[in-house]
Amino acid sequence: MATPLIEIDHISKFFPGVKALQDVSFSIETGEIHALIGENGAGKSTLIKILSGIYQPEPGGIIRMEGEQLSHLDPLTSLHHGIVVIYQDFSLFPNLSVLENITLGRFVKRGRKLVDYKEMRKVASKSLEQLGVEIDLDTSLGDLSVARQQLVAIARALANNAKLLILDEPTSSLSSSEVDKLFEIMRSLKSRGISLLFISHKLDELFAISDRFSILRDGRYIGTYGENELDDDQLIALMVGRQINYTIYPKRYLDDPLLEVQHLTKKGNYKDINFTLHKGEILGITGLVGAGRTEVVKSIFGLNSSDEGSILFEGKEITIKNPTDAMTSGIAFIPENRLSEGLVLRKSMRENLALTILESLSNSFGLIDQSEREKIVKEWVARLEIRPDNPDLLAAKLSGGNQQRVVIAKWLATEPKILIVDEPTNGIDVGAKAEIHKLLRSLAETGLGVIVVSSELPEILSICDRVVVMRRGRVTADLHCEGLNQEDIMSKAI
Amino acid sequence: MFKKLRKVKELPLIIVLVVISIFIAIVNPSFLTVENFLDLLKSNLVLAMMALGMLLILLTGGIDVSAASVITAVNVILGQTLMHVTQNILFAIVVACAAGIIMGLINGLLISMLKIPPIVATLGTMSMILGIVLYTTNGNWITGIPQNFIDFGRIVILPRTLADGRVIGIPIQVVFLIPIIVLTWFVLRHTVIGRGIYAMGGNIESAERMGFKTKRIIIFVYSLEGFIIGLSAVAHTSIMRQVDPNAFLGFEMQVIAAVVLGGASTLGGYGSVLGTLIGVSIFSVINNGMILMRIPTFWQKIAVGLIIISSISVDMIQKQKEEKMKVCVDVEGEELYAV
Known part of the structure; x- marks a missing residue:
C-alpha cells in the first residue's frame, strides 16, 4: 500500500480541565476526500488547529507527511508543507484585488x-484555470459573492502548492447550485492528487462527496469508514453516545403556559420558530453550533430584534425591544460565555450580585441603600450556597462553578419568572456541572420557567x-424527554 | 459618497477637482493664472508631502496626530543646525531626515511593541515634542537662517520673466516632493512590504496568518513617515526662511482631512498615492478659492472638521451595514443572496 499523505499518530491535546483530543490516530490518503465528523466539542477544530500548526500536540503524538515526521509545526511551516486550511471566513x-489575494x-x-x-x-491565472473558473483578476475581492470569494481562497491554496486542503464547513454559506459547483471542483482537485479534509454537518453532502469518514467523539477517535460501510443511522449512532453519568431527573408533564413563541422569524438567523415554555419546566433548546439557537434566545431577551412573529407571556402578547423590556417582563438571560459576558471579574461578589437590581435598591436621590443590598446579597449567597461566602471576594477569585452561581444569583435577584441560560456548564468540570444541574432543577421546582440552550445531549437528557x-x-x-435517547435528538439536529 | 468614489478609483475625485476649479475660476478669473498656480504649488507642497506620509499610516489602520509637532521639531533642529553647526545644506538635510525618522520610530515602537492605540501614542508624543520645542525656543521665532540656505530656497526651475520684471518659475522645493511621490508610490505598489501595508489594513489577522510581520510593518511606516516629515521640514524652512514654532498648530488635521478627501479610509486598507495628491489638490483649491473669494479663514477649520467627521461617519455606517448584512445562520429554505 502506498504511503498515506498524512498520518496522524497518537495525537492528544489537553487544555486545563479538558481533554480535547485523546490518542487520535488515522491517516489521509493522497487524492481522497476525507470527511471529519463529530458533534460540537468532539475535537474536530482542535485537530485542524494541530494540523495547521496553531496548537502543538502533547508529547508522544506524531504527524507524518508522506512518511516523514513533521516536528514542531507552526502556521508557516505547516503552510510550507502544503497544509492549507480554508476557514469559514476565508x-x-x-x-x-483577486490577483493579490491569490498570489501575495x-x-x-x-x-x-x-x-x-x-x-x-x-x-493566478494558472490556479484559476486549474479550478476551471473565470474570475477577473483585477476585481477587488470585496465586490465578489461569498461563493466566488471561496473559489479565490481555494485558488490561493493551489498557488501555495497545497497537498492537503482542509475545508471547514465550506457549504454553510452557499446556495445549492453553488454547492454543486464546489463539489465538482473538489472532485477535480482530488483527481489531481490533492487530498481534502472536509468538515460538514450536512449528512447528504457528506455522503455525496466523501470517500471515507473519520469519526471523533468526546475527543476520542471512533473509527474510519468507507463511503459504503455506513448509513445515516449508523453514522449518527457512532457520533453520539457520550458516556457521561449525570443524574437523570424525573421528566414532568406541565401544562401551564408561561412563554409562547409564535412564528418568530429573522432573516439570516432563524425562521418560523414555535415553542412553549410552561411554568416550572426546564425546556432544552439544542442543535449543532450555527443552528440559530443562541440567535433565538437573544431575540427573546431583546438583544437581537426579530422581523416577524410574536411572543406571549402568560397568554398576553409582549413587545421586547431591548433587555430592559425583557427584564421588566420577568425574563432573565445568562449568556454563553459567563466569564466575559456575565461577570465583572475585577469587582467583588457583592457588587456583581447587586448589579441587576441597582435601580430597585436606590432611593429617590439615586443613592444605593447599603443595608438592603447587604441583606439581599447575604440571602442569595446562602440560598445558592456560594463558597466561600464572603461577599468582599473578587469575582475572579471564585471557582468556575461558584462564578456561575454568582451570575445565576445576580439574575435571580431580579425575581424573574423565566430564566434563559445559554450553555450553562461550558468549560467547567463534571462535578460542578452536576451541581449546576441540581441548582437549575431546584429553581424550576419553585415554579420558575427555565430554558437551557445546550449542545451537550447528555445534559439536555x-x-x-x-x-x-x-x-x-x-x-x-x-x-418530551421521557424515554428519549441521544440518537433521537441527533437525527433531528443533523 | 466617499465609498463610491473609492470603488471607481480616482476618476470621480478628478471630476470634483475640475468642477470646483471651474466654479472658482468663474467667480474669480485670477484663479486660472500661471502665477496663482505656482503659488498654490509652493504653498501646498509641504501639505502634499506630509499627506503622503499620513497615507502610509492610515493604510495600516493607524493615525498620526503628532505629524505637525514632528515637523515643528525638525524645523527647529534644522534651523539650529544651519545656524550653529554647519552651513552645508546636504548635511542639514541628513540631520533633518534623521530627526524625523527617530521621532517616527518612537511612535512606531510605542504602537507595535507596547500595543498602544495609535491615536493615544501619537497624542502623547505630540504633547511631549511640543513641550520640548517650547522649552528650547520659548515660543520665539528662529531668524537668521544662513544666506546660502535662503538662496537655495529661492531657486526656481524654468524661470520666466514677467512684464513687470518679476521672475516666476517652478519652485526648487518640488525636488523634495517628486522623489517622495515616486518613493511612496514605489513602496506601496511594488514592494512586498507595501502590499503588506494594504493587507494588514484590510484584515490584520489574515495578514499575520499569511506571514506578514505586522509589527515590523508598523515600525517601518511610522519611520518612513518620519523621514518624509524630515524632508517636508527642509522644504518648509527653505520656503519660509525662518522657523515659527507655532506655524503648524492644528496642521495634522489638515493633513488627515486632505488624505481622507483623497479616498483613504480611516479604518485602513483603502487609499492611493494618486488619490491623496488629488485630495491635497481639492483641499488646497478650496482653501485658495476661499481666500480669493474673501471668505473668512475660520470657515476653513470648520470645513476641515466636517470633512474628517463625514468621511469617518461614512466608513462607520458602511461597516455597521456590512455587519448587519452578515448572515449568522444558514437558514434552510431561505434564499441566501436575495438581499
Missing part, C-alpha cells in the same frame, strides 16, 4: 522584497423535561 483581503502569500513565503505583477498574473431541536434556523422537533 482569511482573504476585501480591499485587495507566495511572495511573503519566499521572503521576496519586490512584487512582480507579471509573475503574479501567470500564477439529564435536566430537561422537554427539548426543542433546531437545525439550520428551524425547529425540527419538539419532544
